[in-house]
Structure formats: C-alpha cells, structure tokens
Amino acid sequence: MDSGTAVRRSNRSSVLEQLLSGREIDRQELVAATGLSQATVFRVVSELLESRILVEGPTITRAGRGRNATSVRFNGEIALACGVDLGGTNCRLVLTDALGRTIARRNYRTRHDVDARGFGEWLGSCVRELVEQDGANATLGAVTVGLPGAVAGDKTRVVGSQNLPQIRGPEFLVALRGSLDAPVNIDNDSNLALLGELRYGSVPPTETTVLLILGTGLSAAVAMDGEILSGAQGLLGELGRLPLLGREQRLRDLLSGAGLAGYGRSLGYTLDTTAEVFAQPQRFGPLVADSRAAFTHLIDIVALAYEPASILVTGGFSESFTDDWFADTRARLRDLVGVDSVIQRSTLGAAAGLLGAMAHALSHLHIGLGALGALSATVGPGRDEILERFRSYSPETLASGV
Amino acid sequence: MDSGTAVRRSNRSSVLEQLLSGREIDRQELVAATGLSQATVFRVVSELLESRILVEGPTITRAGRGRNATSVRFNGEIALACGVDLGGTNCRLVLTDALGRTIARRNYRTRHDVDARGFGEWLGSCVRELVEQDGANATLGAVTVGLPGAVAGDKTRVVGSQNLPQIRGPEFLVALRGSLDAPVNIDNDSNLALLGELRYGSVPPTETTVLLILGTGLSAAVAMDGEILSGAQGLLGELGRLPLLGREQRLRDLLSGAGLAGYGRSLGYTLDTTAEVFAQPQRFGPLVADSRAAFTHLIDIVALAYEPASILVTGGFSESFTDDWFADTRARLRDLVGVDSVIQRSTLGAAAGLLGAMAHALSHLHIGLGALGALSATVGPGRDEILERFRSYSPETLASGV
DNA sequence: CGAATAAAGTTCAGCCTGAGAGGAATTATG
DNA sequence: CATAATTCCTCTCAGGCTGAACTTTATTCG
Structure with a gap:
C-alpha cells in the first residue's frame, strides 16, 4: 500500500486528492488538474483501480x-471511518464510508460505573457494534474520539479531565485501542469542534479562527493556516482558568453556566439556571454586567493573542448573548483595540464536535490510503449536504437517539 | 541555480543543510548524515564545488x-547578508558573510527629516555604503530589516508604526527595494528579536516560546514549532493594547516605561523615570502593586493563550522586576493556572533584534543558494561564538558606534 | 615492500516520468 | 455508408535520477 518511491507516492497522492470530493472525474481532467503527464495519470489510476481504491464511473x-x-x-x-464525540453525559458515534457519507449514527449514555480499562473496552464495543450492525462487512479504517479533557500535544495521552476522570492516563486509551482493530486517534473535544467548523462550517479553512465554547465550562480552540494549535499539556486555549485582574474570580466564573451560577449564589442570589439571569436583567443587574464585561x-x-479573522461562539451559555451584543462587541473591538474580527455564532452548534471527529477520522483514513495532504483536503459531500444530514442534530434529538 | 528536478533540488538541499554550520565535512560523513547514496552525494558535491558554493577543505x-x-x-x-535593526532613534546594521560570520557593524541615528521615499533611499544607501566599504566585492544576497511597527502577515507592507510614521504604506519599502540590488525582507522588530533568541539564544528552537518586550511600550512575539506566529495586520501579540477588566487603563499603561510614567502622573505622582518607582516602593506603593499585578x-x-515552554522577558522596563519575582510568578502560574512555563530574562537582550534580522537574512540567502529548509537550520558560528562577538552589544556601546 | 584498509571515484541496472506514436472509439460530413 | 476529424486510451522509448556494486587510489601497519 505504501510501496514505491517518494515521487510515486506524491503523484499518487495528487491524483487521490482530486478524487476525495467523491466526484466522478475522467482521466483527462485529472491530467489537467494535477499537472502530471498522461502516462503518469493513467498508470496511477490503473493501480488505484487494481487496489479497488477507485472504481470505474460512467462514460x-x-x-x-x-x-x-x-x-x-x-x-x-x-473502508469505514468512525467519529466519536464522548461527553460527560452522552456519547455520540457516527459511522461513514470512506467518502464521508453518513451510514449510521448512535447515541449512548456515557457510563460512569466502570474503571479506566472497562470504560475503554465499553467504548470500543460501542464502535464494534456499530460497525458490525451497519458496516456491511467493510473494514474500519480509522476512529477518532473527541474527549472532554486535556490531551497532550503529541496526542498520545489524556492529561486531565473534569467530567471523566477515568479517561486520564494511559489505561483508557490502551484498552480502547486493544479492543479495536483500527487506528484510534484522540483529541480534545473543543479542538475537534473547531475542526468541524473549519471543514463543514462557514469559515474559510485557512484563516485564523477561534472557537469559544461557553457551556458548563469555558474553553477555546484556535486554528491558524488550517492547523489547530495545541500545547504540550493540552492547556492551550483553556482561558476559562484565567484569573481576573484584581478579583477573586476566573473568567469561567463569569462566562459559563456552572461558573456564573456559583458566583451568583456566592453573592446571595437564588437561582437555578443562568438563563433566568439574562432573562431578568433588572433583578440580576450586577451579574449580567459582570458577565458581559467578562465576554x-x-x-x-x-x-490580540491570535488576531483571528473569525471568532465563533458556541455552547449553551452563549445563547444568553444576543447577536446585537456580538455586533456591538465587534465594533468596540475594532475601534478600541484595532483588531477587526467577525464575531458570530457557530453554524454547526452541537454537531461540530462529532463532525470534527468524523473529519479527523476521514483524514487519517485517506492518509492511510495514500493521500498525503488529506488533512486539509475537501472531502466527500459538500457542506450543504452534510448540514442537511445533521440538521436534526440538536441536544434534544440526540438525547432521544438518532 | 534552481535547475534540476524536485528530487535533485531536495538532495542538493539535504547536503547543503549539513554544511551550513560552516564545519569542514568529508563526503563519507555527508553520506551518513544525509542518508543519500555515495553516488548522489559525490555528484551533488562536485556540482556545488563547480558553482563555488562549496570549496575544498583540508584532508x-x-x-x-x-x-x-x-x-x-x-x-x-x-555572498553577503545584511541585517538591519531599525529603531526610533538608532539604526543598527550588521554585515555577515554567507556563514553568518560578522564582517562589520554600523550604527546610525535614525533620520526623521525625510519623507517615506527619502527614508527608504537613505536606509538603502546605508546598506550600500556598508557593502561597498567592507564587503570585499562580494555580492549582497539578502537584506532583512526589523521595523518598529506592525507588518502585515504576508510581510509585504508596514501597516502602522508609532515611532516612524514614514515607513507606513508601500512607498518606504518600494524606495528601499529600488535602491538595493538584493532581495529585501521586512518584519516586526519583536518577531525578529524572538527569531534571534531562537537561533542564538538559550531556548530550544522548536519549543513554544513567548518573548515579552517591556520597554517604552509593551509587545509580545510567539513562536510555535520553530515558526513565528503572525496576524493579518501584524497585531498578533500586541498585548499592550489590551484594555483591563473594570479599569480605564490598558496593560501597557502598567507595564511599560511610557505607560506607567503617564499613569503615575495621572495619579498625582511626580516622577521622571519608572526606575525610581521600583526603587522607592514605599513611596509609589500602589503603582508598584498595580504593575506587578499586571505582570x-x-x-x-x-x-493560557500559547502554553509556552519558555517565556522570555526583555526591554528596559523589565529590569524593574527581579529574578525572584520571576520565580514567584512561575510558581504561582504553575499552582494556580496549571501551566508550567519557565520565566526568564532574555539572554541576548538588546542584541536580539539585530541578530534576528541577521538570521532572517541568512536564511533567505541560503534558500536562494538551494537549501530549502534553511529557515530552521543551525547556521554558521555556534551560539557562544556569536555571543562573544556581540558581547559589547549594550545600548550604550551602540550609541557610540561599533 | 606487500597486505590490509578506508575513502574516492565509476559503472550499471532499475525506477519513474514525460513525450510521442499509434490504436480505438465516437461524431461530423459528404 | 464511407471517410475525415477528434478525442481518449495504450504502449514504447529516451532521459534523468538513485542506490548498489565495483574499481581505483592513497595510506598504514607488519
């Protein structure tokens, strides 16, 4: 599969990348698109036909x-690719073919009654079950799992996790890999959500983009030049931890559900959810003002840290902020700070994490098949088609299964 | 010069990169170091000898x-490379041979009495003069100028400058390029100072590193994986502009010479320099506390934004902080935030900007000679040798010439 | 002085590409 | 219906490049 010289692999990759869109392309078009000679394209295509990576299309x-x-x-x-969005309460899986066409989706309650090894084996069995039931005997070529925790920069281990302490350390990943006969990759769920936005969302994939996730907690992911930044201990972008100047609180205490609720109670307010805070600004005036200032x-x-072209905002807590507020903030940013970044709500919303895990798995599958630059290639169904498939992807429909 | 196929160029580059250190290397060692075959190494070496890029060494x-x-x-x-550190008051030049060995240094007062075009031509004439007087008839192969201003991400234009408004826009760069018969590159002085630290300083060049420059103003530069991050309008890292939460001031008002002096006066203090503030903490108590908290x-x-392995601190204002304070800050960062970054003073100090411009010019020279990956290669004299040459590089000695 | 050794050159087969010749399929045209 | 025109596809071949093997040259040691 990885035979041949570097030149050969490179040419093979050039041809493959053209075809990853799933379009039917004739050889002459491939010659024009790749800049390779006819002879080379014909040989590469016949090899790829031989190994069944390509199939004949219509005349x-x-x-x-x-x-x-x-x-x-x-x-x-x-081959098949599987993306997993592992959350504290729900575990979402999507199985696609090698072109990123959705075959099946599943939703499980995340188990909390097993140790690291048992948890890894359970997740592995979820994937295996999905493949066996809906995979039509195709082989699973890549799995990517998005986790609610810090993943080390080399993506080899989970450094820490608030919601799922059992995934921390090597045991979980070893057990997961051991129970699956396919390459398994992991990354932080925020990073994969950003990958999803870049691949299937509405931002240009090579522009600097920041994804702010204002949910139960507060975290951020950053992409520059199509690459997602990551730190050695997976703390890059964990701005929720930022202590505020001259105050006791951290940024997440004012900009997340759990944080603001706790902060509100510490001030003597009685509240159940933070939604009511923003619904009744006259009653919770100081809280609202604090939260807005923190935003x-x-x-x-x-x-100033990243100079992004776009700042995407997502997560349940972010719904407390109106689009007008985003526009005001952008204008203020431009006039006061000098940076002009579009501030907008994420288009994919809760689906981003799963779509990103899927995109990541697909890229690794394609690299395995010989497409070297697949990490940034446009793959499979177009954006609109994907969005149509994931249209029903709201927290409610997810909780009730596919 | 750029003849041959991609394979040929790549092999040529592999061989060249080994030799950029300036060491005398025999062909067998090149075979071992590059992993290429003897035949290839011999052919590449004889071609390079032919074109005088290599010369015979001793047996x-x-x-x-x-x-x-x-x-x-x-x-x-x-060939020659020229690095320029253009400041608001001084303009420093260094001329090196293709191996980064210093040939000559000059120091001029920056002119403020000419327009954009005149300024570009003046700077060009400074470089030409240096080459003609000390260049021994060698051709100038690359020039890099570090500027006190924002440089666009594509490095094609100066977007803004506080100290030198005449370099803003295209005229300056056009005039400079027009008056020199060599490729001219520009970048922000902070970015080049960081490049200098990575190439000749004491931090590992591929680890994430942040350089904080606390001088008259406050700015930062960031490198990840050996690449220096940059934003579309050159504002990435301009954290001095950051408005502080719940206060009127920005970060630079508490962490720079000009800023803290102005802030102190606005509070009713009478002061000349900020050095006296930290020298008399009992008298300027609130100022010192504010500044430390801001740091x-x-x-x-x-x-949290970059998760750096090292944070380098430099600039005149930073001398107000003691090494003990750095150590305390690091311990607090590790315990409270969870990120363990070394906080240390820059080893190169004021020389970093010029060394970085020189390193940048050298890299481009080497790329021109066929070393593709030269941007990250270790070039020329070792770190200790360079530091010895720039030992006398303090603001005082610079003001009085070489 | 000759054998051993190590590096310097040289030759050659194999791989891969690009160019071009020629065959095959298809449509336009008389 | 036959022929020309056009496009797609297949095959061959020259050229460039690499890596392996071989020969040559220089030096040391017994």
Missing part, C-alpha cells in the same frame, strides 16, 4: 466528435 | 590506516 459524453471518456471515482466502500475582555484577549 | 587524517578523506566546506565568501496577569494570559 462521459461531451459535445462534438471524439471518443468518450470513462470516468473514475473514489470507492467509498473501501468583552475574553474577546479582547483572543483578538 | 582529514583519521586514526588507523586508509586513504585520507578530503573535506569540503561552505564557501562563506560566496502576573500578562503571564497568565500568554500561558
């Missing part, structure tokens, strides 16, 4: 005389 | 019997 009849071209297309059935501060920080 | 006699190897070395005289906050922000 293409063009206007005018001349022989008809026969197209080829990427063989989606060659402004967070935007200032990420604007 | 190397090893213990034991056998024919002696004849070494080759990079021909330092093949802690800045460290918290860069730690």
